[in-house]
Amino acid sequence: MTNERIITYLEAVREAMVQEMRQNENVFLLGEDIGIYGGAFGVTEGMIAEFGPERIRNTPISELGMAGVAVGAALTGMRPIVDYQFSDFLTIGMDQIVNQAAKVRYMYGGKAEVPLVIRTPSGAGTGAAAQHSQSLEAWMAHIPGLKVVQPATAYDAKGLLKAAINDNNPVIFYEHKLLYKTSSQVPEKLYEIPLGKADVKREGHDLTIIATAIMVHRALEAASILAKEGIDVEIIDPRTLVPLDEATILQSVAKTGRALIVHEAVKRGGYGGEIASIIGEKAFHHLQAPIKRLGALPTPVPYSEILERAAIPQVDDIVKEARSLIKYEVS
Amino acid sequence: MTNERIITYLEAVREAMVQEMRQNENVFLLGEDIGIYGGAFGVTEGMIAEFGPERIRNTPISELGMAGVAVGAALTGMRPIVDYQFSDFLTIGMDQIVNQAAKVRYMYGGKAEVPLVIRTPSGAGTGAAAQHSQSLEAWMAHIPGLKVVQPATAYDAKGLLKAAINDNNPVIFYEHKLLYKTSSQVPEKLYEIPLGKADVKREGHDLTIIATAIMVHRALEAASILAKEGIDVEIIDPRTLVPLDEATILQSVAKTGRALIVHEAVKRGGYGGEIASIIGEKAFHHLQAPIKRLGALPTPVPYSEILERAAIPQVDDIVKEARSLIKYEVS
Amino acid sequence: MDVQTLTKFPQITNEKLLQMYEQMLLIRRFEEKVDELFKQGLIYGTTHLCIGQEATAVGTCAVLQAGDKITSTHRGHGHSIAHGASIDRMMAELFGRTTGYCKGKGGSMHIADVESGNLGANGIVAGSIPLAVGAALTAKMQGLSYVTVCFFGDGATNEGSFHEALNMASIWQLPVVFVCENNQYGMSSSVKEMTNIKHLSTRAKAYGFPGVTIDGNDLIQVVETTHEAVTRARAGQGPTLIEMETYRWMGHSKSDRGKYRTETEVNAWKERDPIRRYEQVLHDAELLSADKIEEIKQMVESHVQAAIEYAEKSPKPVPEDVISDVYAP
Amino acid sequence: MDVQTLTKFPQITNEKLLQMYEQMLLIRRFEEKVDELFKQGLIYGTTHLCIGQEATAVGTCAVLQAGDKITSTHRGHGHSIAHGASIDRMMAELFGRTTGYCKGKGGSMHIADVESGNLGANGIVAGSIPLAVGAALTAKMQGLSYVTVCFFGDGATNEGSFHEALNMASIWQLPVVFVCENNQYGMSSSVKEMTNIKHLSTRAKAYGFPGVTIDGNDLIQVVETTHEAVTRARAGQGPTLIEMETYRWMGHSKSDRGKYRTETEVNAWKERDPIRRYEQVLHDAELLSADKIEEIKQMVESHVQAAIEYAEKSPKPVPEDVISDVYAP
Numbered sequence A, B: 001m002t003n004e005r006i007i008t009y010l011e012a013v014r015e016a017m018v019q020e021m022r023q024n025e026n027v028f029l030l031g032e033d034i035g036i037y038g039g040a041f042g043v044t045e046g047m048i049a050e051f052g053p054e055r056i057r058n059t060p061i062s063e064l065g066m067a068g069v070a071v072g073a074a075l076t077g078m079r080p081i082v083d084y085q086f087s088d089f090l091t092i093g094m095d096q097i098v099n100q101a102a103k104v105r106y107m108y109g110g111k112a113e114v115p116l117v118i119r120t121p122s123g124a125g126t127g128a129a130a131q132h133s134q135s136l137e138a139w140m141a142h143i144p145g146l147k148v149v150q151p152a153t154a155y156d157a158k159g160l161l162k163a164a165i166n167d168n169n170p171v172i173f174y175e176h177k178l179l180y181k182t183s184s185q186v187p188e189k190l191y192e193i194p195l196g197k198a199d200v201k202r203e204g205h206d207l208t209i210i211a212t213a214i215m216v217h218r219a220l221e222a223a224s225i226l227a228k229e230g231i232d233v234e235i236i237d238p239r240t241l242v243p244l245d246e247a248t249i250l251q252s253v254a255k256t257g258r259a260l261i262v263h264e265a266v267k268r269g270g271y272g273g274e275i276a277s278i279i280g281e282k283a284f285h286h287l288q289a290p291i292k293r294l295g296a297l298p299t300p301v302p303y304s305e306i307l308e309r310a311a312i313p314q315v316d317d318i319v320k321e322a323r324s325l326i327k328y329e330v331s
Numbered sequence C, D: 001m002d003v004q005t006l007t008k009f010p011q012i013t014n015e016k017l018l019q020m021y022e023q024m025l026l027i028r029r030f031e032e033k034v035d036e037l038f039k040q041g042l043i044y045g046t047t048h049l050c051i052g053q054e055a056t057a058v059g060t061c062a063v064l065q066a067g068d069k070i071t072s073t074h075r076g077h078g079h080s081i082a083h084g085a086s087i088d089r090m091m092a093e094l095f096g097r098t099t100g101y102c103k104g105k106g107g108s109m110h111i112a113d114v115e116s117g118n119l120g121a122n123g124i125v126a127g128s129i130p131l132a133v134g135a136a137l138t139a140k141m142q143g144l145s146y147v148t149v150c151f152f153g154d155g156a157t158n159e160g161s162f163h164e165a166l167n168m169a170s171i172w173q174l175p176v177v178f179v180c181e182n183n184q185y186g187m188s189s190s191v192k193e194m195t196n197i198k199h200l201s202t203r204a205k206a207y208g209f210p211g212v213t214i215d216g217n218d219l220i221q222v223v224e225t226t227h228e229a230v231t232r233a234r235a236g237q238g239p240t241l242i243e244m245e246t247y248r249w250m251g252h253s254k255s256d257r258g259k260y261r262t263e264t265e266v267n268a269w270k271e272r273d274p275i276r277r278y279e280q281v282l283h284d285a286e287l288l289s290a291d292k293i294e295e296i297k298q299m300v301e302s303h304v305q306a307a308i309e310y311a312e313k314s315p316k317p318v319p320e321d322v323i324s325d326v327y328a329p
């Protein structure tokens, strides 16, 4: 049965694109080495064979121009998907993404649409060091006009990517490198997960962990360990930072009274601050302990595997933080 | 007496540069139209007459290259100050700022220094619309390796800029456009305000307002209004987001039990989230009310003066929010 | 130069010749009024006026067909008017009214009318160059016959955007015409100091398509050259870079005190006024009498006055409007 | 081509001629070993090997003087070695050890030795081009006589950084030499598809300084051309762009399955092996006997082995090290 089909996150991303491209001529891909090479991580492998070099369009190494060309194409009726090989390279395209894509509609008084998806792998864990390992989604979430998606599973990746492609706004779609090879059950038929709906990845009563991308999986691992100690964790995956499903998060905290936010991005200035602040403001009287955040240390991502692990939250860190939150008693 | 000399914020910025340049040959300026034109806002007016076109170096309109050239010069012994005409244009330089300037030292195992200041006007209020009015300091504060400064007064501007120029790290120095013409007492002699020291701009007992840049002034105005209602506000100006003077903020909240954070940047994903989260975590048991944040609405900055005002926190908004915080009672 | 050379551009009619004259006058008068209104404090923000450069916008847009697109710059009023924008709605935008092209949300630097093919002014120098290439890509991918004209200044050619976009336009042979209005300065910086080449059109060589430098104050030359480039583009022969030498008479923007250039230089360029030169051409061709000039000027004047009245009478936005139009449904 | 042509570069001695040969061999052997170690899982991350391109790095650095600087790329091992880096510390860096050039914090893509003038490899394509221009600006402003050589690939010439930086180098007449290693591909993309020009050196025309294309697998040509450019730079005559045509024998990086080029093409380029060609030159000039070759190869081999041992014996960082070196005091 198709419903029980298991594919990887990478395949799920590809499948969403392929199926959308089959039904909409205006959807096309733009990026470096996405053709015969199949993209830096193999996501677009084989697509050029089906769709040809016009719709699987290799670009020069021109990350600013690439974004701008996509905005221009989107403004005039196409639905481009831009592939950045590493999310670190979005820094080069920021002007077009932030000053054009995000603002054109507003600046033009609502009389323009920029249906554009930027897909890009983020995160550390591959030894690629400081310029190839960042998680800068907080930047994007700060910019009105953009939407921001961070799928954690193959199932979510496919449904959210469909929604992103069909959205009439610029959507930044972060794929986590270490998740590409993870698998889950993914229906073959195209389906959509609406942007702005969090997913409760685990139900629990004692503590709410809000985790994104790969941290969803680390939180789940931590939860198994904690379960053995009698600590029952609820795990919420917002899936999209913008729009953010505040209701699901607040409901959970209302129930547990304790919240821990975990992301891979550097803690300082990360989006965890936004989520923590929303909880602090709107669930204040439910809180039985301070809201805690876990994120990367304030350092560029180092090359050495030992140091790289030390820079980024691991299962152990989550377990430890969760324990201390549970122990906290209002004095 | 020199101590009572009053000059504008703009003059204070210029004076810090001029005095530093007189005593250090390696300090030089790099930017668009900083020569005879005097910069987009007149900050560098007259400097080329004293220092000549080598040290007041007009660049082509090349915001990415400009940052990169400065990093290269800094790496090899110069101390460049880069002038971006509007902070919105830093989006174009992000790759060099974030992937090079911020990380070079770390990537090279501590064996490099990038003593670099990026000066740039930020903020709205001039009718310059969406691409010339942003406040994106939260991005910078998220990047390990960068320091972030936001002076609110002429006095702070001079002392902080000296510190920034003497710092051996890349420092992003935000000048607020609407503050350029404001004045305060500024000693003629060069002095340094260390990065990482907040300033209590007003003492009070009932409520802590943490405000940055122009919001310091709006908060002060709000405080006068509130004082008439018997509400005694303490106003903390962090002055530098990185490093952040947590101690001063936490001390104040420990005293007042109530905190409001105000910045001009968009609230969603703004640095207010970081500050609120730190307070929420470290002053949890002192809090008598939820921590509130005021920031710009989630929209690009509009052109129309009416809309522009509506997008950005005004004195009234602060007054209203402060009142409701004071009224809040733990149930 | 007389009007006979215009035969190279077959679609030209006497009516069109006069219409271009009228458009140049309209742009000039519009800009003069904006300057006045701005100085009176009736217009908010800043403005970048194109007085002295009217021929580049008018001559270029004259050869376009319905459906052809343009992208513009911070100095974009002329482009919009030449592309057929309503000056009522432009003026309303400058006044920050809801009847403006952007409902008062964009202002001078963001006037656009995407539906009619005006993809917009832009506050980011060179920011619209990749957009133009993207619009041209749409034409190619959807098999549409429109051409996109991309306006930008001399200063913009030093931005990375320029480089990346022109290269992509070339390797994909897209139907786009790059019009560089070289008005000798990017703000205060002379093109001679900011580049080390004689003609910016040389830069086309780096991408492998034709580049040409012309007198941008000679309307006829602008028309002819653009016509050729647009024809090439439409025929699938790829992009062209046209450098049009011209001059901005006014300051860069409100903050300009003109210290970086001499009055002698400004005056020398005023001698090369594109409007007066074209007037002479029309006069020599016996297409324009003194009476006719007067008549056209009157018409232009009342047109601009009407725009101001339209703007003044139009409603202002209400604060609640601030939050709409961010996201498309 | 015989060794007599080397007289154009006066500083050349027989010893130097042999030393270049040895360096090329050392680079090749180092890279082969890295490939092996990587495949054995002993090196983390990824690697970009420069096998087949040894002449560009060695020939270029051969003409540099003490104090001259280089900036490099992701494919930078050869540049570092040619600039005089210790392969012990390079290997230690690849092994992530504290004795590595970056204490294990940088890895392959960030090997640097600022003190000696190696301003570093770079993970951002074209990212180091503006850095090189900045280093050259320091020389000019401080009145120092060093020259900066900036290495980058063919793909990098399509980045905005390239454009902006080369223009600034030109208008300020800075002492920098731009060395474009055109190995025919940027990852999988053929330079022929990603640009529409025959020679990348043409791009120098857009900035107003000399550009030249040479056979980058001909060490002698590389030496001579670079020497000329470095001499010009040092004399204050500004930048030069040298396009060196060469070929990467290995995949782009670990993820490359080589689908974008044919084996025939790869083999044809292997026929033009820069090392074997130079061997022939030295042989013809009677500077290199079969015995000497063997002797040098042995030396290189033991040198590389020693580097591996050095790396293996070096201490690993401890987790606490992660947070140091972010900010300078």
Ligand SMILES: Cc1ncc(C[n+]2csc(CCOP(=O)(O)OP(=O)(O)O)c2C)c(N)n1
Pocket (backbone or CB within 6 Å): B032, B061, B063, B085, B089, B092, C048, C074, C075, C123, C124, C125, C126, C152, C153, C154, C155, C156, C157, C183, C185, C186, C187, C248, C252
């Ligand atoms: C990316 C960017 N950098 C700088 C500016 C500030 N600025 C506005 S117009 C201008 C000069 C542009 O020169 P040019 O392209 O020649 O156009 P012109 O103003 O002469 O028409 C500058 C520097 C900007 N708006 N955008």
Ligand SMILES: Cc1ncc(C[n+]2csc(CCOP(=O)(O)OP(=O)(O)O)c2C)c(N)n1
Pocket (backbone or CB within 6 Å): A032, A061, A063, A085, A089, A092, D048, D074, D075, D123, D124, D125, D126, D152, D153, D154, D155, D156, D157, D183, D185, D186, D187, D248, D252
């Ligand atoms: C800004 C940026 N874009 C993309 C990449 C991914 N990438 C790494 S190397 C490379 C190809 C570079 O080609 P070229 O400049 O010709 O150098 P080569 O690898 O051939 O030596 C690409 C696309 C990157 N590292 N940085």
Ligand SMILES: [Mg+2]
Pocket (backbone or CB within 6 Å): C153, C154, C155, C181, C182, C183, C184, C185, C186, C187
């Ligand atoms: Mg100009």
Ligand SMILES: [Mg+2]
Pocket (backbone or CB within 6 Å): D153, D154, D155, D181, D182, D183, D184, D185, D186, D187
């Ligand atoms: Mg290459």
